[in-house]
Amino acid sequence: xxxxxxxxxxxxxxxxxxxxxxxxxxxxxxxxxxxxxxxxxxxxxxxxxxxxxxxxxxxxxxxxxxxxxxxxxxxxxxxxxxxxxxxxxxxxxxxxxxxxxxxxxxxxxxxxxxxxxxxxxxxxxxxxxxxxxxxxxxxxxxxxxxxxxxxxxxxxxxxxxxxxxxxxxxxxxxxxxxxxxxxxxxxxxxxxxxxxxxxxxxxxxxxxxxxxxxxxxxxxxxxxxxxxxxxxxxxxxxxxxxxxxxxxxxxxxxxxxxxxxxxxxxxxxxxxxxxxxxxxxxxxxxxx
Numbered sequence: 277x278x279x280x281x282x283x284x285x286x287x288x289x290x291x292x293x294x295x296x297x298x299x300x301x302x303x304x305x306x307x308x309x310x311x312x313x314x315x316x317x318x319x320x321x322x323x324x325x326x327x328x329x330x331x332x333x334x335x336x337x338x339x340x341x342x343x344x345x346x347x348x349x350x351x352x353x354x355x356x357x358x359x360x361x362x363x364x365x366x367x368x369x370x371x372x373x374x375x376x377x378x379x380x381x382x383x384x385x386x387x388x389x390x391x392x393x394x395x396x397x398x399x400x401x402x403x404x405x406x407x408x409x410x411x412x413x414x415x416x417x418x419x420x421x422x423x424x425x426x427x428x429x430x431x432x433x434x435x436x437x438x439x440x441x442x443x444x445x446x447x448x449x450x451x452x453x454x455x456x457x458x459x460x461x462x463x464x465x466x467x468x469x470x471x472x473x474x475x476x477x478x479x480x481x482x483x484x485x486x487x488x489x490x491x492x493x494x495x496x497x498x499x500x501x502x503x504x505x506x507x508x509x510x511x512x513x514x515x516x517x518x519x520x521x522x523x524x525x526x527x528x529x530x531x532x533x534x535x536x537x538x539x540x541x542x543x544x545x546x547x548x549x550x551x552x553x554x555x556x557x558x559x560x561x562x563x564x
Contacts, residue, residue, distance in 0.1 A: 300386035304395045306355045307387050310380035311396050313356040314365055314372065319403075326403035330373040330396075332507045335404055355383055370504045373400075374497060389445040389499060390438075397503050404507060428509065429470035430477050435502045436463035437481060445499055447488045456485055518560035527553035 312319070315330035317338065322328075327335040357365075357379050366372045377392045437443050442459040443450035450456040460481065464474050484498070517523045531549040532540035540546040 302387035302391045303384060304387075304391060307380055307384045307391060307395055308399070310355040310357060310383050311376050311392065314362060314376035314379070315396075315400070323406035324403055326400045327369075327406070328403075329369060330376060331369050331400040331404050332504060332511065333369055334508065334511045335369075355380075357383075370500050373504075374500045377500070390440050393445070393499060393503065394440070400503075401507070424467075424469040424473075426473045426477070427505075429467050429473045430480070431502050431505045431509075432467045433460070433463045433470070433477055434481060434484075434498070435506065436466060438499060438502075443485070447485045450485055451489060453482075456482060524553055524556040524560075527556055 311330075312326075315326050317325055317329060319325040322339060324335055325338060328338040357376065361379065366375055377389060381387045381389065381392065437450075437459055438445045438447075442463065443456065447456075450459060460478055464470065464478075470477070488498075528540075528546070528549045531552050532545065535552075536545040536549060538545055540549055
């Protein structure tokens, strides 16, 4: 889903910092503490909290019956989003992540949107794994590349393009077309199965580059949507594997070939292999 959200312009922040004093190094520990105050509520009793609050609605609705308790409760409140401000936080996970990002890069000196995605997106992924959303994620993502859509390709190339070592989140490293083309080509090579869409995607992302430079306050929504779409696509592939039982059957076949003396020629070995792979069926039940 793509939503237009506003946040404090990154370019303006960078300019003010440059004129006022040397840039401060981002404290990612404080940044995580701040984001956790909005995204990790009750995480001690609910490991899926980050996924539910700031990842994907497909992970389920957070349980708030036990009261709102952030992971950083009891620590210094300097970098925490206040309870008063949390009442204004959106409930949609993508919007909440964008909202929390805006709050926290304002609170923690020297931090940018890139620091947020580099530091926190992996924590959301781990939380989604705890929710049963991301099982066998890497394998499913690789298999999904065999039948790519333009949307899939654009999401992957865009996510690659806004990394710190490429154009960066606000495209500050790609203001020149030559620099943009260099990084776009590298990202396009990594996006296998996308050749049919490359030219069209380049034109759209080049226009987005121009837009981002002129309208930095609208660009966070795109970054959040890119990561959220990737999670949604992974979840859809996992659900498909559960419905068709392909992962379970593949596991049974592997166990039969590698661990059973008679390759499951006898029914007893086949039953044993099925029991060893039962965890796939258990995991799939959490998605229904």
